[in-house]
Amino acid sequence: MAGYTSHSHQEIDNTKYEFTEEELKQVQYHISKYPDKQSAVMPVLWMAQEKYGWLSDGAIQLVADSIGLSFAHVYGVATFYTMYFKRKMGKYLLEICTCLTCGICGGPEVLEYTKKKIQANEEGISPDGLFWVREAECLGACDTAPVMQFNNGHYVHNLNNDTIDKLIDEVRKGRLPEFVSIPLRDQSIIDD
Template sequence: MEMTYEFSKEELAEIEKIKAKYPDKKSPVMPVLWLAQEKFGHVEPEVQHLVAKTLDLPAAHVYGVVSFYTQYYGKKMGKYVIDVCTTTSCQLCGGYDILHYIEDKLGIKAGETTEDGLFSIQMVECLGACGYAPMMQISNGVYCNHLTKEKVDAIIDGLREGKMPEFESIPMPQHLDESTNKIG
């Protein structure tokens, strides 16, 4: 049975509010895709067509946005999507080792979802936290920094129990100006 994707009256009203914030009809595509993904859990082609129709845009434009940004899931994903950064900083600090460890632990490769539908793994480009490498993001939300195998084990075990990792505040290194004894 094929699923029919529709926005509710309330969601259509929200989309109208989003559209009103932008000067042209292409600009609201990202927040409307986000709204669609929040509702459906992904933005498969059928959802992309719904967004295109709702915004009166070519489907190719919506597809271009979905295929460019990793935070939009162009296919059904697991309950928890583990985005492992494999860009240069994370690579140099063991990002690929962490990725392969997660793949082995979950028994799937990047781009796949576990049979129980609980986890998907993605290799992603820079998540903008290079100083905390290696790192990953869980379902477009919590960043997990300075990863080790032990830390990954704790995170995955917690997710299996339905517990998202806590936000981890990591202060930036400070430079002490020795001439004034002040941080600057």
């Protein structure tokens, strides 16, 4: 990757950033959805992040080149949204909500417990680099507070210290959480 300076990362990055034929077709599909190719930047950033785990300068340059935009524009977009990772962190991100409802229903305590459990450093990363814990803003699952989003994907509902213990053990064994559908409430009325 010539022609850019490294903004966020001091080490020399030897990764070869490239989309396969199949992925390039996917990029073209994203471009075709909108009247202007610039709109494809968010979906293609998602593709790059899923492929490389995070958005290094090289990955951002790849997104820019494959759509035909400037590095600066794509970099600007990538740095605006919190779900795009601009740094290489732990392998699995545990985002624990401590916002409004989760905040009053034990979210902050679960967050503290999780940090201790994985022996997180100041940045929230475990010594083995497997886990990365971060405080989340409202995830929109207040009925099952406190809630966690696992690695930008599935939600883990109704957290407490036991569920955290179980989750960490399972992930260490290579079993990742699955999607859990929370059934609708039955609307039986309670009268005194």
